[in-house]
Amino acid sequence: MIRNRDLDSFDLKLLGLMQADAQQAMAALAEAVGLSVPACYRRIRRLRQTGVIQREVAIVRPKTLGWPLSMIVLVTLERERAHTMEDMMAVLRAEPEVLEAWNVTGDHDLAVRMVARDMESYDETVKRLFVIDERVRNFQTLVVIRQIKELSPVPVAAND
Structure with a gap:
């Protein structure tokens, strides 16, 4: 690298x-x-x-494809099993409504960015991903009202 x-x-x-x-x-x-x-x-x-450029993609506005709702979900996991985090990350990677997910520090273990067609479909997805999953201790949903800054380039700094 x-x-x-x-x-x-x-x-x-x-x-x-x-x-x-x-x-x-x-x-x-x-x-x-x-x-x-x-x-x-x-x-x-x-x-x-060498992986400096990971991939090149078209960035599509979710609303264009019928996904008008965006949410950030903060998830806290149970820590009883050795593979809890790895298992949950695999579940999130396989979920089409999950656009991004991060393992984070602080009060929560995961921050998940997802989209939904409406609140009903969001509720169904959340039940399947977080409510009935025994690995999840609790979660908190932040509904995005307005995007203030879109995905931006990584700052290009001179060599150290």
């Missing part, structure tokens, strides 16, 4: 540009960072192969 100190100014510029628009033509990227097209292509291929 490449670390920040392994990235030079060309890599950092490319990462900044690609986070803004990953579909830019290779020639445009090369010109913007001051490299030849083949050199730019090799660098981007290396960034992909």
Whole structure:
């Protein structure tokens, strides 16, 4: 895995540009960072192969596809079994309504970002995921009223 100190100014510029628009033509990227097209292509291929660029995706607004409700669910798990966290993470990874999930510190063990078509479907999903699951001690739902900031690029900082 490449670390920040392994990235030079060309890599950092490319990462900044690609986070803004990953579909830019290779020639445009090369010109913007001051490299030849083949050199730019090799660098981007290396960034992909080493996992610096995890993947390139289209970010779709959930409302467009019929998912108007967004929630953040804070989950506290029981700690009686050795594999409780791993089992719960597998359940969340397999759930289409779960967009993101994090293992966190503090009063809760998991923070889960999910979507729903309506409150009834959310209630059904929550019952299946959290209410009847014995691994879950309790959970708290935060309904998103308005998104203030959309998914943003990771800040590109100079090497340390």
